[in-house]
Amino acid sequence: MRIAADRVLGVALIGLAAFIAAQAFQLEVPFSYEPVGPKAFPLGLGILLALLSLVLIFRPGPDGHWPHRALALRLLLVLVLLLVYAVLFTQLGFIASSLMVVMALARLFGATWGKALITGVVMSIAGYFLFTSGLGISLPAGHWFDAFI
Amino acid sequence: MFDFLIEGFGVALTPLNLGLALLGALLGTLFGALPGIGPINGIAILMPLAYTLGLPAESSLILLAAVYTGAEYGGRMSSILLNVPGDAGAVMTTLDGYPLAQKGLAGPALGLSAVSSFVGATIAIIGLTLFAPLLAEVAVMFGPAEFFALMVFAFSSMSVMMGKDPVKTAIGAVLGVLIATVGVDSGSGVLRYTFGMPELYDGIDFVVMIIGLFAISEILLMLEHAHRQDSDGTLPPLGRVFVSLKEVLACKWTMGRSGLIGFIIGVLPGTGASVAGAVSYTTEKRLSDKDNTFGTGNMRGLAAPEAANNAAAAGSFVPMLTLGIPGSGTTAVLLGALMLYNITPGPMMFTERPEVAGGLIASLYIGNVVLLALNLPLAGVFARVLTIPRWVLVPAIAILAFVGVYQLHSDLFAIYLMLIIGVFGYLLRKLGFSLAPVILGYVLGGLMEQNLRRALSISGGDMGILWQSGISLGLWIAAASLLVLPWLLPKLLPRLMPTTK
Numbered sequence: 001m002r003i004a005a006d007r008v009l010g011v012a013l014i015g016l017a018a019f020i021a022a023q024a025f026q027l028e029v030p031f032s033y034e035p036v037g038p039k040a041f042p043l044g045l046g047i048l049l050a051l052l053s054l055v056l057i058f059r060p061g062p063d064g065h066w067p068h069r070a071l072a073l074r075l076l077l078v079l080v081l082l083l084v085y086a087v088l089f090t091q092l093g094f095i096a097s098s099l100m101v102v103m104a105l106a107r108l109f110g111a112t113w114g115k116a117l118i119t120g121v122v123m124s125i126a127g128y129f130l131f132t133s134g135l136g137i138s139l140p141a142g143h144w145f146d147a148f149i
Numbered sequence: 150m151f152d153f154l155i156e157g158f159g160v161a162l163t164p165l166n167l168g169l170a171l172l173g174a175l176l177g178t179l180f181g182a183l184p185g186i187g188p189i190n191g192i193a194i195l196m197p198l199a200y201t202l203g204l205p206a207e208s209s210l211i212l213l214a215a216v217y218t219g220a221e222y223g224g225r226m227s228s229i230l231l232n233v234p235g236d237a238g239a240v241m242t243t244l245d246g247y248p249l250a251q252k253g254l255a256g257p258a259l260g261l262s263a264v265s266s267f268v269g270a271t272i273a274i275i276g277l278t279l280f281a282p283l284l285a286e287v288a289v290m291f292g293p294a295e296f297f298a299l300m301v302f303a304f305s306s307m308s309v310m311m312g313k314d315p316v317k318t319a320i321g322a323v324l325g326v327l328i329a330t331v332g333v334d335s336g337s338g339v340l341r342y343t344f345g346m347p348e349l350y351d352g353i354d355f356v357v358m359i360i361g362l363f364a365i366s367e368i369l370l371m372l373e374h375a376h377r378q379d380s381d382g383t384l385p386p387l388g389r390v391f392v393s394l395k396e397v398l399a400c401k402w403t404m405g406r407s408g409l410i411g412f413i414i415g416v417l418p419g420t421g422a423s424v425a426g427a428v429s430y431t432t433e434k435r436l437s438d439k440d441n442t443f444g445t446g447n448m449r450g451l452a453a454p455e456a457a458n459n460a461a462a463a464g465s466f467v468p469m470l471t472l473g474i475p476g477s478g479t480t481a482v483l484l485g486a487l488m489l490y491n492i493t494p495g496p497m498m499f500t501e502r503p504e505v506a507g508g509l510i511a512s513l514y515i516g517n518v519v520l521l522a523l524n525l526p527l528a529g530v531f532a533r534v535l536t537i538p539r540w541v542l543v544p545a546i547a548i549l550a551f552v553g554v555y556q557l558h559s560d561l562f563a564i565y566l567m568l569i570i571g572v573f574g575y576l577l578r579k580l581g582f583s584l585a586p587v588i589l590g591y592v593l594g595g596l597m598e599q600n601l602r603r604a605l606s607i608s609g610g611d612m613g614i615l616w617q618s619g620i621s622l623g624l625w626i627a628a629a630s631l632l633v634l635p636w637l638l639p640k641l642l643p644r645l646m647p648t649t650k
Contacts (some may be wrong), residue, residue, distance in 0.1 A: 005580060006580070009580055013189040013320065020327065020342075022340060023341075025339065027339050028339070029337055029339055030337070030338075030339075033604060034337075034602055034605070034606040035605050035610030036336075036601065036606070036610070037336070037337060037375060037604045037611060038334040038336060038337045038339045038341060038606050040596045041330065041601065041602075042327070042330050042341065042342075045311070045323055045326055045327055045330075046459070048323055049320065049323045049324075049327070052316055052319055052320045052323065053320070055316050056316060056317075056320070059316075061314055061581060062221065062578065062581075064579060065384055065580055067373060068578065071372070071373060072164075074372055075373075078368065078369060078372055079568070079572065082368075082547065082568055082571075083568060084548070085551060086551070086561055086564045086568065087561075088564060089551065089561065090561060091553065092470075094552075098548055099162070101544070102544035102548065102635055104542055105540070105544045105547060106541070106543075106544055107332060107540075108372070109371075109372070109538075109539045109540040109543050110538075110539070110540055111538070111540035113230070115540065116540070119540065119541055119544060122546075123544055123545065123548060127548055127552075131552055132199075135198060135201055136201065136202075136540070137198075137201055137552060137556045138559070139552065139555070139556075
């Protein structure tokens with residue numbers, strides 16, 4: 001059999017279905033007033049998912065276009081950036097973390113250094129005041145920022 | 150019978166709601182025009198902000214619905230000017246819209262599409278006003294068994310009509326329903342699939358889900374398209390800005406027919422603007438393409454899908470408002486937004502919360518007029534939006550997504566979850582899934598299980614209750630035939646009509 005994206009997906013989904021069913025079996029139901037209980041629905045879904053995945057394995061569709069190596073690397077870079085953004089969001093505060101991440105993202109999407117810097121400064125500072133003063137959302141200011149206001 | 154509409158206009162005409170309808174129409178048109186940000190993304194990004202503003206349910210629904218209808222208007226910009234559909238509903242618009250722009254008729258094409266959008270939407274909103282209360286009266290008789298059967302019908306109709314691959318659509322829906330089972334089970338208090346994480350006890354938050362699934366995955370997808378030729382600031386010349394009355398009148402029957410087709414397709418659960426556009430275009434081609442100019446810049450070929458996709462957008466409110474079953478991915482998101490306000494849309498909404506149902510319908514009338522007034526003279530201004538580079542767009546989406554999710558509970562868990570869901574959404578899209586079934590399954594999953602369990606509690610575990618009543622039996626048969634017909638028809642048709650081909 002040809003290794004198609006859909007076959008890999010089908011096998012993975014059957015694994016997921018098995019996991020779901022196994023988890024559902026392990027649920028301990030103290031006492032139920034109703035005949036169905038919390039197990040049956042996920043179990044049924046697991047079975048349905050497994051059946052549909054079988055169709056996928058036996059009749060896979062076209063593979064589609066997957067990113068080549070350079071692009072995959074850039075994708076990973078964007079993901080890491082977003083993750084870094086999440087980590088720094090509360091640590092450094094909204095303005096500093098947004099400034100850095102917006103600049104990096106803008107660079108990744110083809111802006112020059114100058115344009116990226118302007119985008120970063122405008123978005124982080126204007127965004128901060130728009131969200132906090134304009135919409136009343138409390139954002140982490142970052143401890144270093146306290147000294148300025 | 151139309152009390153709800155009078156009350157609705159009372160609600161929709163308050164200064165706040167009028168302003169929100171205007172704001173939504175404007176933002177929606179912009180979102181629709183921006184590459185990659187369709188109606189769902191627009192709503193996903195705006196919803197948490199609308200929620201933090203502390204707007205009442207009907208006001209935030211008015212805002213979000215205006216974004217939805219506005220985005221259907223805006224989606225045509227890039228279709229006509231750049232041959233790139235802004236969202237799925239605008240695919241057919243490219244066929245005759247882009248050739249018109251190449252002939253130097255971009256301005257009239259934009260004008261005509263605004264007028265036909267207006268006509269199509271008006272037909273559908275009138276249809277909504279007439280049919281929704283009637284359907285709601287029927288739906289009041291629905292018990293849990295009927296609702297369960299209805300949801301099965303909705304999923305099977307979606308599998309057949311939406312996307313290219315029915316199996317993948319079904320898998321997407323199942324995955325969505327499974328995601329909805331995470332958290333405390335309301336029936337028994339048992340924790341399901343929480344893996345010891347207290348943050349998951351309440352289930353996966355709706356805002357986290359849609360922002361991750363749509364906005365984050367869109368950022369990743371945009372990166373792939375980044376190397377492709379971006380619009381480098383050059384748009385085709387618009388030509389004269391206004392469409393002439395003669396050109397509009399030449400398309401009047403086209404608009405009427407397509408509006409009706411769009412409305413009917415929009416009402417069917419699971420089938421949205423993209424199907425409506427395709428069906429109306431092929432119908433119109435058969436009916437009025439006498440000189441074989443469809444596809445080369447025929448005004449009718451532009452008017453048909455534009456009228457139909459706006460009509461479908463309005464029509465998809467019918468099942469959402471009366472049955473609580475969304476007719477499209479976008480209405481599924483709106484339904485989820487209503488649930489944030491603890492309102493479960495359904496037949497009782499017209500009697501219990503007429504200000505919400507009526508206010509929404511009334512605001513659709515108002516928004517539609519506003520959109521026409523905005524889009525006719527300002528087409529040139531909106532067209533400039535297309536030249537916004539991705540290096541501005543992507544960081545802006547990222548900031549809005551992070552802030553929107555962070556403000557929910559001010560914790561990072563939701564943000565990590567959003568990123569995980571984003572990767573999941575990206576992979577699904579790369580594998581040829583459409584995301585609408587996933588979100589539909591996620592929104593309806595909880596209700597589906599509740600109704601199933603309620604029905605079986607009533608019968609004491611006897612499965613027979615699920616197809617005992619005439620309504621539910623009919624829905625099961627309809628669902629089954631929908632699944633079987635696409636297999637049977639190609640085999641039967643050649644026998645019935647041996648002369649075709």
